[in-house]
Amino acid sequence: MKTCKKIHAVSLELLDRVGARLHLEEAIQLLKKAGAKVIDSNLVRIPSHLVENALATALKKIDLFDRHTRPAINLGKHNKYYGPGSDCLNIINHRNGRRRKLIVKDVVEGAILCDSLENIDFVMSMVFPSDVNQSIADRFQMEVMLNHTTKPIIFVSYDLSGCKDCVEMAEAVVGGEEVLQKNPLVACYINVPTGLLHNEDSLRKLLFLAEKNIPSLYIPSSTEGVTSPITTAGAVALDYAGVLVGLVLSQLIREGALVIIPGMSPGPLDMRDVKVTEKTLALDVIEEVGPEGNYLKTEHTRKYYKERWYPNLFERDMYNSWIGKGGKTLVERAADEVELILSEHEPESLPSKIKEKLKGIVHRANAS
Numbered sequence: 001m002k003t004c005k006k007i008h009a010v011s012l013e014l015l016d017r018v019g020a021r022l023h024l025e026e027a028i029q030l031l032k033k034a035g036a037k038v039i040d041s042n043l044v045r046i047p048s049h050l051v052e053n054a055l056a057t058a059l060k061k062i063d064l065f066d067r068h069t070r071p072a073i074n075l076g077k078h079n080k081y082y083g084p085g086s087d088c089l090n091i092i093n094h095r096n097g098r099r100r101k102l103i104v105k106d107v108v109e110g111a112i113l114c115d116s117l118e119n120i121d122f123v124m125s126m127v128f129p130s131d132v133n134q135s136i137a138d139r140f141q142m143e144v145m146l147n148h149t150t151k152p153i154i155f156v157s158y159d160l161s162g163c164k165d166c167v168e169m170a171e172a173v174v175g176g177e178e179v180l181q182k183n184p185l186v187a188c189y190i191n192v193p194t195g196l197l198h199n200e201d202s203l204r205k206l207l208f209l210a211e212k213n214i215p216s217l218y219i220p221s222s223t224e225g226v227t228s229p230i231t232t233a234g235a236v237a238l239d240y241a242g243v244l245v246g247l248v249l250s251q252l253i254r255e256g257a258l259v260i261i262p263g264m265s266p267g268p269l270d271m272r273d274v275k276v277t278e279k280t281l282a283l284d285v286i287e288e289v290g291p292e293g294n295y296l297k298t299e300h301t302r303k304y305y306k307e308r309w310y311p312n313l314f315e316r317d318m319y320n321s322w323i324g325k326g327g328k329t330l331v332e333r334a335a336d337e338v339e340l341i342l343s344e345h346e347p348e349s350l351p352s353k354i355k356e357k358l359k360g361i362v363h364r365a366n367a368s
Helices: 002-017 025-034 048-057 104-116 134-148 160-174 177-182 200-212 232-253 283-289 299-307 319-324 330-344 352-367
Strands: 020-022 037-039 043-045 062-065 071-075 090-092 099-101 153-155 186-192 216-220
Touching: 002 043, 002 048, 002 232, 020 025, 020 232, 025 037, 025 043, 025 200, 025 232, 048 232, 104 134, 104 330, 134 153, 134 160, 134 352, 160 177, 160 186, 160 200, 160 352, 186 200, 186 232, 200 216, 200 232, 216 232
Parallel strands: 153 186, 186 216
Antiparallel strands: 020 043, 037 043, 062 071, 090 099
């Protein structure tokens, strides 16, 4: 906690002393009117009280809902949820082991897989399809995800118009603008260059989403040693300052606007954590069992063994037994599981009228 407070304090100081450069006049004027100081036309120094005010008005808990407006994700109280990423450019085809460019069918199959896996809580597009109009590929991705999963969706849009179209599609699926605001099925993942450099299109999307009360993740994406300090602490403080810029702007547009604060590192960071307490060190249990005993029958083992989770695809058998069962590699077993899911899992279908409406939005963008 002390470390987090130190990073927060440094981020506040960065915004106040150094400032952030914003390439959108509307955002600059919002901050200026609230009390920020603008120098050099678009370098904005944001006093710490504006950040604290934004933290006070921002919701401490955000719910994401499934297609049927049922609560699916409760962000708050250190809850953890898992899902894939977005926009990979190539894939190792699990059917033949070859590397190739991605197509819309890969987005479809990825969404079906995510929809079927109980440990996947939300869906992202995972891949960037190369077989469609590249300027509006985000619409194709959104249409596929909305058609092939009922789970919450984190979407990426390439510009403001794409963001608007994706939100419109989500509104069509849940039953309108008001329903989506009350029961957000989607959230938008927004990248900006660094914590102190904010491009126009990302800022426009942030303000639009705040007005619509659709959750956003405003994520600076600097590179340690290039666009942020080489030290992880400094890089995190800098990018977190950028997150706070997004938070302040969203709350100036709409108090209580839905903002998801990301916990991403700008560079390589070992996220492994070892929970060390008197109970997990188990000194008394070790003493009780002794040097030659075993722990299978102890209360300590019965209490904690369920916390250890192993993926079903991992093979923990003896070598000869593994060979006797076919000797398949992890990649081969994963490929088999993918084929099984794709052959058996049927995502819940959207009504035909909604499907046609989504397709119409995509065609409209493609024709413009």
